[in-house]
Amino acid sequence: MEGFVTLLHKELLRFWKVSFQTIAAPILTALLYMLIFSHVLEHRVEVFPGVSYKAFLIPGLVMMSLLQNAFANSSSSLIQSKVTGNIVFVLLTPLSPLQMYSAYILAAVVRGVMVGLGVLLATLPIAPLPFAYPLWILVFATLGGAILGSLGLIAGVWAEKFDQMAAFQNFLIVPLTFLAGVFYSVHSLPEFWLAVSHLNPFFYMVDGFRYGFFGVADVPPTISLAVVAVFFLMVAGLSVLLLGSGYKLRH
């Protein structure tokens, strides 16, 4: 247990020591999205009845920032440790694969939630939100962070150089996040793209999270929860399996 706590503490310190880059910068970026998109689209789009576009956009931006930063935390920690070689300090220890996984993922969730909370607090004065079901908000935030943390860990284990990591992030994570209904309701899409959106697990994270605020969503929240939970179990299982096998770490 002590080993897990230490690795978690180290992972938290790692991003906290550079919090301008890891916390403040993504909050500012989300705020800029908010200002620009809401300025252009307010009065033109009403996604849910009685919900302004500004209000609709906020949970989407919060979740997008949360997901991207959870991914960034575990992936950057692992790739940096691998490239600089200091991953050896963790590999030499009696930490089990599950302990390692839990520490990396919990740190990723904490960073994601901190950034998400920062975005929420910074954007709240722009449009009030109802917070219809706070528990749903919490559940989807945690599961979303854990999923992206796991994907970051998988990418960090797999990638051997920063270029591969950038490819994973830019060609997989960013498109899946942007196309998850952050800026729009998927019901505004043509039928084909609506069907494609339903294949994107990120969509269910954003949609379920948004349900927690408005009590309205594109799909029923229980379906979103089921999809997100299954996806989490899949990526968590794969992560622990990779750490246990020593794939690209112990070779």
Add this chain to the structure above:
Amino acid sequence: MSSAIEVREVSKRYGSVRALSGVSLKIEQGEFFGLLGPNGAGKTTLISLLAGLGRPDTGSLEVMGHDVVRDYRRARRALGVVPQELVFDPFFTVRETLRIQSGYFGLRRNDAWIDQILERLDLTAKANSNMRSLSGGMKRRVLVGQALVHRPPVIILDEPTAGVDVELRQGLWRFIRELNEAGHTIVLTTHYLEEAEALCERIAMLKQGQIISLDTTRNLLKHVSGVRVRLRLQPDHVPEALRRWHTGREADSEVLQLPDYAAIESMLGVLREGGVAVQEMEVMQADLEDVFVQMMQRP
């Protein structure tokens, strides 16, 4: 009592390269053991397998009786490794680095021992400096500290003194010797053969993934054949009859490798007959370097 380290028939390949082939080795508790060999001989591979940084293709490895794969948690608790590469985490200070490493092994309140390590490795003044600001020699000493922080009974040092200056190297060896006297088993690889000769009780020599020699340092030195003689001659000329033993020049002297001590007399006879006077003569003791060179040259 279990051996500190037991390696049984271990083989390891990296693609088409055979890094280790059928290596068996037993190191008893309390030994100061040397692992020597040229680059690429398999020393670091063997250490990596012991530390769980890789897995053997065949065979098994144990540290203090614990299998490094099946019972990896106990095996790793029993082992401290100083890696060869100078690695560090740039986010942390020296003290944070040692505390974190200690915590990984379940030891959170370990500051008394950490302070002692810092002092013995001459790092107290740098305890709160970031790792990035340290010189290469200091970073290496922190690596040594990290390996010792959980007080492992077996300590493996892979080239620990590379880049460390002479004074600090001696201090480091004093510390390691004390740990050995206190019962810790020490396994050392080094390129400084005089270090291995002075410190190690037993030495294994690796070549192309196989152990080609395993004996006490004393026996190894006994087995080295021949005598090296350095001569300053007047006139400075090696007679034709001695050319077969002539290996080269060092400063203003000629160096001859004779088959045994008896050959000194015949060498002096040839010189006398040839009218060559010996102005200075030095008979050099065989050292580990000679043994090493001889072993490595064998087919």
